[in-house]
Amino acid sequence: MKGPRYPAEYGDRFIDCEADLEAEILAVLELAEAAGWGRPEAIAAITSLADNIALGDAAMADGWERLQKALKHNRGEN
Structure with missing residues (x-):
């Protein structure tokens, strides 16, 4: 690439x-x-995998943000 x-x-x-x-x-x-x-099912699988990866990345980012907020809250920070 x-x-x-x-x-x-x-x-x-x-x-x-x-x-x-x-x-x-x-x-x-x-x-x-x-x-x-088959090509159509492989394309559908690639599309589904891409969607699942994007959803997983978003969930991880959200979870990380929530964890950071919780840690700050426990330390008495805003």
């Missing part, structure tokens, strides 16, 4: 990320098809 063109945010960053990931995702689809999975 090439990675982002610039370290900071820029207009086409999301598009560049998609382009970088596309070849990898297509390779995973080919592996899935070679193993006997």
